[in-house]
Amino acid sequence: MENVWQEAQANLKKVLTGQTYTTWIDPLKFLEATSDTIVLEAPSAFVQQWVTEKYLSMVKEAISAVTAKSYQVEFRIAEPKPEPSPQPKEEEVEAAPPKAKEKKAEYVPNLNPKYTFESFVCGASNQFAYAASQAVANKPATNYNPLFIYGGVGLGKTHLVHAIGNQILKKNPKAKICYYSSEKFMNEMINSLRYKKMDEFRNKFRKVDLLLIDDIQFMAGKEATQEEFFHTFNALYDSHKQIVITSDKFPKDIPGLEERLRSRFEWGLIADIQPPDIETKVAILKKKSDMHSVNLPDDVALFLAAGATNNIRELEGMLIRLEAFASLTGNEINLGMAREVMKDIIVEKTKEITVEMIQKQVAEHFRIKLSELKSDKRVKTLVVPRQIAIYICRELTKSSYPEIGEKFGGKDHSTIIHSVKKIEKQLAADSEFRGTVEEIKKKLFT
Numbered sequence: 001m002e003n004v005w006q007e008a009q010a011n012l013k014k015v016l017t018g019q020t021y022t023t024w025i026d027p028l029k030f031l032e033a034t035s036d037t038i039v040l041e042a043p044s045a046f047v048q049q050w051v052t053e054k055y056l057s058m059v060k061e062a063i064s065a066v067t068a069k070s071y072q073v074e075f076r077i078a079e080p081k082p083e084p085s086p087q088p089k090e091e092e093v094e095a096a097p098p099k100a101k102e103k104k105a106e107y108v109p110n111l112n113p114k115y116t117f118e119s120f121v122c123g124a125s126n127q128f129a130y131a132a133s134q135a136v137a138n139k140p141a142t143n144y145n146p147l148f149i150y151g152g153v154g155l156g157k158t159h160l161v162h163a164i165g166n167q168i169l170k171k172n173p174k175a176k177i178c179y180y181s182s183e184k185f186m187n188e189m190i191n192s193l194r195y196k197k198m199d200e201f202r203n204k205f206r207k208v209d210l211l212l213i214d215d216i217q218f219m220a221g222k223e224a225t226q227e228e229f230f231h232t233f234n235a236l237y238d239s240h241k242q243i244v245i246t247s248d249k250f251p252k253d254i255p256g257l258e259e260r261l262r263s264r265f266e267w268g269l270i271a272d273i274q275p276p277d278i279e280t281k282v283a284i285l286k287k288k289s290d291m292h293s294v295n296l297p298d299d300v301a302l303f304l305a306a307g308a309t310n311n312i313r314e315l316e317g318m319l320i321r322l323e324a325f326a327s328l329t330g331n332e333i334n335l336g337m338a339r340e341v342m343k344d345i346i347v348e349k350t351k352e353i354t355v356e357m358i359q360k361q362v363a364e365h366f367r368i369k370l371s372e373l374k375s376d377k378r379v380k381t382l383v384v385p386r387q388i389a390i391y392i393c394r395e396l397t398k399s400s401y402p403e404i405g406e407k408f409g410g411k412d413h414s415t416i417i418h419s420v421k422k423i424e425k426q427l428a429a430d431s432e433f434r435g436t437v438e439e440i441k442k443k444l445f446t
């Protein structure tokens, strides 16, 4: 299987820019494979996170192109070297004076600069967590300490936590900020125990201004880690330093979390992130495509948002797949391309939409009878809805012009073509009209 990964890498090299390949794909090493999963080693949690977010679907596709079978891809972070990661070189020099050590690299903030408040789309589902994060970033360790953000997978917890860090860093470039996943906290603690460096480990965390701990639920059941974290928490809290914690669950619902930690997590503010509504998903897609300087038409954004799960990471994966396809083929993104590229991913939703559903939705929207919509009556109040319905049928179903004509009271295909052209023209010229058509389509998808 190692060969498979090498071949997949070679294929990815052909489609990615040199820098992207060298930075993200080349460092991934094959570790092992089962009948349905390939495990790769990432050199750091950051690389793992980035690849998962940006290139996972491409990686999976590259593997399945070689094996003709689809595999899950899992990552393992490379074992930390005996010296803890943020300042390995410093720590090798045992004799170096402690102050010099601390100044140099102890608090190099491992924040993703792209995760900022500006790049975060605020909607009804995440408004509370967003506002709480901004409050903390503007006045750390004042009102909301700790800030505990919880929500389902891929809903933006990590993004918000980095945004807090980035914002604080912007105001105070010397701020000592430490972002750790609870897993990394545990691994580093184990290593420090093993190499008798616990004092260093403790000091590092206890001197920070802002401690960001992601996915605290992984500490569940790990008593020694919780004990250590408990002391870190107390030390920081007592010296009025801000702590931000994320989890996939409310503190009370994390099994195997010690009571004393749980109660501390409830001392500050607990803010939840709910699954996004369709408008927020569309807004996120539009923002991400703008950031990539890619033109994503509204109807395509709506199609992706309606077909995606609530996990924004998956939504981003779809966008990246589409962008990659458009760039590799040299074509503009449009709805037809999106349906083709997503056909294995968004199967259900596209199949569901039928001519009958569209007719019903349009008739309801314009408050006319279904029989009137299909009739030959030439009054404007019927002609426009009819043409809109025909246009949407052509766009969202696989029906041919004659088939659509048949379902609109036996109209011939030239009438159908004329209707589609008419609507296309009006869509290009009239934004209010575009809004009406989008609204009808949105109702069909939801």
Ligand SMILES: Nc1ncnc2c1ncn2[C@@H]1O[C@H](COP(=O)(O)OP(=O)(O)OP(=O)(O)O)[C@@H](O)[C@H]1O
Pocket: 053, 115, 119, 120, 121, 122, 126, 151, 152, 153, 154, 155, 156, 157, 158, 159, 160, 215, 248, 284, 312, 313, 316
């Ligand atoms: N509201 C949003 N606006 C812009 N991007 C978002 C938003 N919510 C999530 N994302 C993006 O979705 C991706 C996944 O988000 P993130 O990693 O923060 O989720 P998470 O809740 O921490 O997931 P996990 O539970 O797996 O740790 C990131 O690329 C992030 O930028």
